[in-house]
Amino acid sequence: MKVTKICCIGAGYVGGPTMAVIAKKNPNLRVTVVDVNQDRIDAWNNPDVTNLPIYEPGLGDIIKETRGRNLFFSTEIDKTIDESEMIFISVNTPTKTYGKGKGMAADLKYVELCARNIAKVATTNKIVVEKSTLPVRTAQAIKSILDNTGSAVKFSILSNPEFLAEGTAIQDLLNPDRVLIGGESEEAIEVLANIYASWVPQDKILRTNVWSSELSKLTANAFLAQRISSINAISELCEKTEANVNEVAKAIGMDSRIGPKFLQASVGFGGSCFQKDILNLVYIARSYNLHAVADYWEQVTTFNDHQKRRFADHIVNTLYNTVSGKKIGFLGWAFKKDTNDTRESAAIYVADYLLNEQANISVYDPKVPAKKIQSDLNYLNTRSVSENEKQITTFNEPYAALKDTHAIAILTEWDEFKSYDWKKIYLNMKKPAFIFDGRNLLDKNKMIKIGFEYSSIGQ
Ligand code: NAD
Ligand code: UGA
Numbered sequence: 001m002k003v004t005k006i007c008c009i010g011a012g013y014v015g016g017p018t019m020a021v022i023a024k025k026n027p028n029l030r031v032t033v034v035d036v037n038q039d040r041i042d043a044w045n046n047p048d049v050t051n052l053p054i055y056e057p058g059l060g061d062i063i064k065e066t067r068g069r070n071l072f073f074s075t076e077i078d079k080t081i082d083e084s085e086m087i088f089i090s091v092n093t094p095t096k097t098y099g100k101g102k103g104m105a106a107d108l109k110y111v112e113l114c115a116r117n118i119a120k121v122a123t124t125n126k127i128v129v130e131k132s133t134l135p136v137r138t139a140q141a142i143k144s145i146l147d148n149t150g151s152a153v154k155f156s157i158l159s160n161p162e163f164l165a166e167g168t169a170i171q172d173l174l175n176p177d178r179v180l181i182g183g184e185s186e187e188a189i190e191v192l193a194n195i196y197a198s199w200v201p202q203d204k205i206l207r208t209n210v211w212s213s214e215l216s217k218l219t220a221n222a223f224l225a226q227r228i229s230s231i232n233a234i235s236e237l238c239e240k241t242e243a244n245v246n247e248v249a250k251a252i253g254m255d256s257r258i259g260p261k262f263l264q265a266s267v268g269f270g271g272s273c274f275q276k277d278i279l280n281l282v283y284i285a286r287s288y289n290l291h292a293v294a295d296y297w298e299q300v301t302t303f304n305d306h307q308k309r310r311f312a313d314h315i316v317n318t319l320y321n322t323v324s325g326k327k328i329g330f331l332g333w334a335f336k337k338d339t340n341d342t343r344e345s346a347a348i349y350v351a352d353y354l355l356n357e358q359a360n361i362s363v364y365d366p367k368v369p370a371k372k373i374q375s376d377l378n379y380l381n382t383r384s385v386s387e388n389e390k391q392i393t394t395f396n397e398p399y400a401a402l403k404d405t406h407a408i409a410i411l412t413e414w415d416e417f418k419s420y421d422w423k424k425i426y427l428n429m430k431k432p433a434f435i436f437d438g439r440n441l442l443d444k445n446k447m448i449k450i451g452f453e454y455s456s457i458g459q
Contacts (some may be wrong), residue, residue, distance in 0.1 A: 003085045003191055004029060009114050010090035011035035011044055011073060013054055013169070013272070013341060014131060014162050018090070020062045021173040023071035025198040032072040032080045044073035054328050055340040058170035078121040085124070086191070088160075089114045089133040090140075095276045104283040105274065115145040118155075118310050125154045127188045131162055131389065133277055133285055136215040139182075156188035159210045161217035166271065167338030171404075177205065179205045179373020218281045222297055225274040227262040229303040235265040236459025238312065245458025246440060265457045266349065267411060267438030268308040270335030272343035275301050308346050311409075311457070312353040315436050318455070319407060324358035329405035331398065332412025332439075333365035333373055340367040346438065347411035348376045351392065361392045362399035366414055370394035399425065407434035413441050426450050 008019045011033045015041050020218035023031040035041050043053035045067075049060035063071070070432075073081060082085055091110040096102050111132055118128060127147065130139060139157045146155040159182035164172040179196045183189045193205050208216070235245040245265045253260030269275075285294035316323050335345035342348065351361055355377070363373055377388045402408055402425050410417060418441060426433050435447055437456040447454040 001085060001127065001187065001191055001276055001350045003127070003195070005193075006031045006088065007080045007084035007130070008033045008088040008090050009035070009077065009081075009117075010110075011037070011040050011053075012090065012092065012130070013056075013166055014164065015057055015090035016044060016052070016054060016090070017164065017169045017173060018162060019088070020059065020066055020071060021170065022195060023066040023069075024062050026195055027070055028121045030070050030072070031066075032074055032079045032084070034074050034080050036075070036077070038075055039441065041073050041075050055338075056114075056166065056169045057338055062170065075373065077117065079220065081118055081126075081323055082121050082123055084126070086127045086129060087118055088129045088131045092272075092439070093134060093276075093380045094272075094280055101283055105277045106133075106280045108134070108141070111138065112141070112145065114257045115142045119146050119149040122149075122155075123151075127156045127158060127191060129192060129341055130157070130159045130214070133217050133221075133273060134159070134163060134214055135280055136211050136218070138214060139210045141246060153387050156183065156185040157210065158183040158185075158192055159213035160192060161213060163217075163220065163381040166341050167336055168302055168326050174199065176204065178198060180207065180208065180213050182208045182210040184210060213409070218277050218284075221274055221277040222281055222300065223292075224262055225269055225278055225304070226297075228264075228266065228269045228274075229300045229307075231263045231265050232268065232307045232457070233303055236307075238402075238458040243265065243458075245276055248458075266307075266346070267311045267441060267457065268304045268346040268411075270343070270345040270347075272341065275304070305349075307347045309353065310434065311346070311438055312350045314455070315350075315407060315409060315434075316357055318434060318436075318453075322357070323354055323406075325360065326406040327360045327362060328354060329363055329402040329408045330363040331402075331408060331417050332414055333363055333368040333376075334414075337412055337414045340372075342368055342372055342376050345376070345411070346379070350409065350411060350438075351377065352382055354382055355391050357387070359391070362401045363394045364394065364396070364398045365394075365412065366416060399428070403428045404430060405433075406430045409436045409437060410439050413439040417441055418443075420445065421430075422451055422452075426452060 006029055008015045015033050019031045019033045039075050040053050049063050064273045091185040093106045096105045096107040159178055170409050179191050179200050181192050196205055231249055238245040252258050253263050278297055282294045282298045333347045334342055373394050378385050432453045440456045444454055
């Protein structure tokens with residue numbers, strides 16, 4: 001099958017950047033990203049690329065180069081599906097919030113809607129690519145929906161999970177460690193492999209069966225998150241024993257079998273996927289009665305919750321066991337630097353806990369707007385919208401946010417935080433002036449010299 005037109009359903013953090021890079025590297029392909037969300041599509045079409053719906057370093061330049069040439073963003077879903085030979089499904093697969101598997105299983109309703117939509121409108125043969133992260137054996141369900149249309153249209157299903165990380169998405173897409181393609185049809189696999197081969201060396205394009213591909217994605221995220229929970233567990237022990245977690249991480253990371261990456265102790269991992277994918281893995285294991293497997297992986301998220309709670313507890317304990325009426329300045333709200341994404345950010349849970357203790361919180365994040373911060377808290381449903389509005393205030397510059405605070409909590413590792421005038425910040429704070437560095441970002445000795453009471457993770 002020759003592919004000249006690609007459709008990607010879902011214009012989110014994965015669909016947008018991934019298709020932009022495919023379009024950049026394959027100028028002869030016409031790539032259209034479709035979404036039900038008109039506002040999101042309008043934002044992707046905004047002539048000013050600083051107003052794209054997602055912030056991702058390097059993305060704007062690629063959009064400028066490709067948009068209108070061979071990359072398009074549209075809400076014309078049915079038409080785009082029908083005229084494309086290859087369709088990527090890149091919609092969200094959040095944790096279920098209702099019914100069977102609530103709080104654990106992946107909610108596949110959006111994926112199923114896509115499959116039904118493709119089945120309804122397709123009049124020619126298609127390759128359907130699972131780009132969303134899906135439970136192992138989902139391809140079977142998609143195949144069943146597509147094969148029961150009653151039409152003569154033939155569908156090949158491939159699994160092609162995405163491994164990009166936010167904040168480095170463009171670099172990850174341009175230089176992937178590997179591209180994984182799982183499928184039954186060798187012909188379909190090669191069609192997709194050829195698209196990647198425009199810029200990815202052949203030895204980095206792995207071909208597997210579809211189930212290995214689906215399961216590898218969940219496993220990769222589980223292993224990555226496990227490393228963070230492992231170093232965070234050691235960070236707690238460091239705090240009791242005067243060992244330094246940064247030194248321990250360096251010492252173990254130099255063992256080539258362990259490696260240095262993903263050993264940065266923190267207030268806890270966030271992001272839209274680690275927790276959701278591990279819970280999904282745990283749910284799948286339990287559904288096969290593999291309780292030892294499920295318990296093993298579940299501990300990774302249980303420990304992460306503990307780490308976030310421990311950070312917040314430490315703030316309260318240090319501030320003489322009460323933060324009621326005290327102003328705490330938050331630096332950072334995004335779940336990591338270089339993204340405007342706040343899904344499952346540790347900041348949300350630390351804030352919620354401190355608000356329960358009646359703190360007043362002032363926030364500055366370089367890329368997250370006030371509306372988003374309020375909606376993240378309102379989503380938790382812990383207190384009324386008006387209470388959240390009263391207790392938390394967002395600023396668009398850091399010095400005002402930190403003025404008159406009793407303590408500062410660093411929740412995201414934005415580079416700019418390091419170069420602030422910390423002397424000036426100190427002079428404008430209540431004394432003693434505390435810093436709780438949830439990212440081990442600042443220079444401890446410098447902060448202590450200025451006069452701060454400084455504490456970080458695992459030191
Ligand atoms: P997202 O929420 O940013 O984007 C999903 C988009 O799909 C939304 O814009 C939504 O409106 C759209 N959508 C939902 N149902 C639709 C339908 N029926 N028709 C058309 N559009 C529809 O999600 P995301 O972060 O891009 O994640 C997408 C998938 O990729 C998830 O399965 C996720 O686990 C996986 N993933 C995400 C990342 C990441 O860094 N965010 C990395 C790798 C894999
Ligand atoms: C993660 C994976 O790294 C990607 O490979 C995967 O494609 C993606 O999930 C996904 O499936 O969604 P992402 O969540 O965007 O990417 O970002 P990461 O860099 O993995 O960071 C996740 C969280 O872990 C962040 O809160 C980060 O601050 C934290 N982290 C990361 C640490 O606390 N310590 C570390 O050493 C590394």
